[in-house]
Amino acid sequence: MNANVLVVDDSLTVRMNLTDMLSAVDLPVVACASVAEAKAALASDQFSLVILDVLLPDGDGIELLKDIRAKPSTAGTAVMLLSTEAEVRDRVRGLKTGADEYVGKPYDVGYIIARARELATQRDSVTPAQETILIIDDSVTFRETLKAALADESYRVLTAASGEAGLRMAATLHPTALIVDGELPGIDGATVIRHIRLDAALRGLPCLLLTGSEERDAEMRALDAGADAFVRKDQDITVILARLSAMLRSAAGRVLKQPTASLQGPKKILAVDDSETYLQQIAEALRADGYEMVLARSGEEALELLAVQPVDCILLDLMMPGMGGREACKRIKSAQVMRDIPIVMLTAVEDRDAMIQGLSAGADDYIAKSSDLDLLRARVLAQIRRKQFQDENRLIREHLLRREKEEAEKHNQVLEARAAELKRSNEDLQQFANIAAHDLQEPLRTISSFTQLLAQRYKGKLGADADEFIAYAVDGAQRMQLLIQGVLAYCRVGTTEKDFQEISSETALQQAVTNLYGAIGASGAEVTHDPLPAVIADNVQLSQLFQNLVGNAIKYCSAAPPRIHVSARKSGECEWIFSVRDNGIGIEPRYFEKIFLMFQRLHGRTEFSGTGIGLTVCKKIVERHNGRIWVESEAEKGSTFYFALPLRR
Numbered sequence: 001m002n003a004n005v006l007v008v009d010d011s012l013t014v015r016m017n018l019t020d021m022l023s024a025v026d027l028p029v030v031a032c033a034s035v036a037e038a039k040a041a042l043a044s045d046q047f048s049l050v051i052l053d054v055l056l057p058d059g060d061g062i063e064l065l066k067d068i069r070a071k072p073s074t075a076g077t078a079v080m081l082l083s084t085e086a087e088v089r090d091r092v093r094g095l096k097t098g099a100d101e102y103v104g105k106p107y108d109v110g111y112i113i114a115r116a117r118e119l120a121t122q123r124d125s126v127t128p129a130q131e132t133i134l135i136i137d138d139s140v141t142f143r144e145t146l147k148a149a150l151a152d153e154s155y156r157v158l159t160a161a162s163g164e165a166g167l168r169m170a171a172t173l174h175p176t177a178l179i180v181d182g183e184l185p186g187i188d189g190a191t192v193i194r195h196i197r198l199d200a201a202l203r204g205l206p207c208l209l210l211t212g213s214e215e216r217d218a219e220m221r222a223l224d225a226g227a228d229a230f231v232r233k234d235q236d237i238t239v240i241l242a243r244l245s246a247m248l249r250s251a252a253g254r255v256l257k258q259p260t261a262s263l264q265g266p267k268k269i270l271a272v273d274d275s276e277t278y279l280q281q282i283a284e285a286l287r288a289d290g291y292e293m294v295l296a297r298s299g300e301e302a303l304e305l306l307a308v309q310p311v312d313c314i315l316l317d318l319m320m321p322g323m324g325g326r327e328a329c330k331r332i333k334s335a336q337v338m339r340d341i342p343i344v345m346l347t348a349v350e351d352r353d354a355m356i357q358g359l360s361a362g363a364d365d366y367i368a369k370s371s372d373l374d375l376l377r378a379r380v381l382a383q384i385r386r387k388q389f390q391d392e393n394r395l396i397r398e399h400l401l402r403r404e405k406e407e408a409e410k411h412n413q414v415l416e417a418r419a420a421e422l423k424r425s426n427e428d429l430q431q432f433a434n435i436a437a438h439d440l441q442e443p444l445r446t447i448s449s450f451t452q453l454l455a456q457r458y459k460g461k462l463g464a465d466a467d468e469f470i471a472y473a474v475d476g477a478q479r480m481q482l483l484i485q486g487v488l489a490y491c492r493v494g495t496t497e498k499d500f501q502e503i504s505s506e507t508a509l510q511q512a513v514t515n516l517y518g519a520i521g522a523s524g525a526e527v528t529h530d531p532l533p534a535v536i537a538d539n540v541q542l543s544q545l546f547q548n549l550v551g552n553a554i555k556y557c558s559a560a561p562p563r564i565h566v567s568a569r570k571s572g573e574c575e576w577i578f579s580v581r582d583n584g585i586g587i588e589p590r591y592f593e594k595i596f597l598m599f600q601r602l603h604g605r606t607e608f609s610g611t612g613i614g615l616t617v618c619k620k621i622v623e624r625h626n627g628r629i630w631v632e633s634e635a636e637k638g639s640t641f642y643f644a645l646p647l648r649r
């Protein structure tokens, strides 16, 4: 939509050149020659990108940049500063003030156009109103002050008083960016950022570290931990805001860009050498290849530049006064955010020792300064290509990790939804069971008691047929009562909360035997058992299981009085196998499975009473305990029912 570019430069040549080139790639340009004109244009029009000269006749471009960042209407606008490459201080100041790009003059038009297109299109995706910032700081005063300042800029703000709490918040609430104090009571700010960088889902979170001291080491430590930016805590809060918005803009760029930027895309090279002549020589050669060149005259300057501006490749002189190439190389390679930038070490001569020194400090390649510049250009291209592959691999890995995590989350959501659905239908079933218990049983009891009354009072008075019919009705009502109770018992097994704990199976058996007291007495049955183990189970259900099995063993007896024996043995290291053996009528093998199905009976009601539900309930109880149940038997030779329960839950 609004992809207009404002060019502010006092040189007519630059203005005309940029206007022509940018218009040719569909970026309409408004050109101004001074700060005053630019301010007027900014007040009346919306721009996606401002290309700003640092030195203007009526003021300083960097001051204008501060103005742009301070006003909510323009705070999100991308800014590219243009300046003569000699002014390293300005470059650092400009980037620290929140410039998205700093290009040295003479510039490469191809580079400017490519960057302008990137910056102009990424602007619309950053609307501060949607950003959520997480502040981690143990000082309430600082937290609240920063929170108020951020809220004024329309950010949503979350706060945490410790690193641990902050990490938990980041994991659950997914903020857009993080501001963390370096010094915290528990884990410190650098450790918080390290944790974030190790988490596939949070790895991309832009992090700003607040450092306490002014020493360079604090900054190095911040970068080493993986911070995207750092601000000294004693600096004005507007500096924090400016760094934050710059960080968010470049993060939005990261997301928008193609996963692997084309090799032909804009590339920036930092050349570091104390010899001005050599520096200009390589700058000229590489500019001809379309690279944007950033020049530094010492290791210190190089580090200062790198702290505010990432580059694609570094050419580093080994021998320099002050911080030499070796030390600078070590520092760059030990800082997490910079360590992937390829470094080509420049050595004075084709010297084996110098080469070893350079490579052992972490350089990716080295080249003798005496070599021709074509070789240097080839080496630079090779390094950039290598980094590209590396980036590509990393992005693919990150993408896969993220996808895996998303899929696992989706899968969990489906499982949770199903579990909830199951719970709901179990509750429905429970409700139905209650309705059945109360509403169906009540009229049934009425039918049952009145038919019984009818049988008692009018037996022999209504004729033989009537007596027979009334007897059927009495029997039918009683059977229906038993069936309803059976179905209710079956439903209850699944709907009660699981109450598994270590219990004595012997006690559960004794409980069952006590409940069967009447049947045992009437049949003259004898129930014996071996010592039985402790198991992890639901006490009520285990005793119900024994009661059904022993009850059947008593019921399905042959002529001899029932002899029932219960025992248990361990099978491997994973389960107990219980057995309930009887000397009853036995079961033909073809019915072994059928008898565990609902309402399946092998005998008529006149032979043996029953509903065909008891074993179905047994099966459900055992399966609820993750176990199995089966029978071994032969007709007329007694039966043994087995059930296995896992040793552990």
Ligand code: ADP
Pocket (backbone or CB within 6 Å): 552, 553, 556, 582, 584, 585, 586, 587, 595, 596, 600, 601, 602, 603, 609, 610, 611, 612, 613, 614, 615, 616, 639
């Ligand atoms: P019910 O006893 O109410 O008929 P069950 O589900 O408990 O219902 O048993 C299903 C069928 O399995 C019974 O009808 C019976 O034929 C057979 N059965 C169960 N236990 C035994 C046993 N111990 N001996 C012989 N047959 C049995």
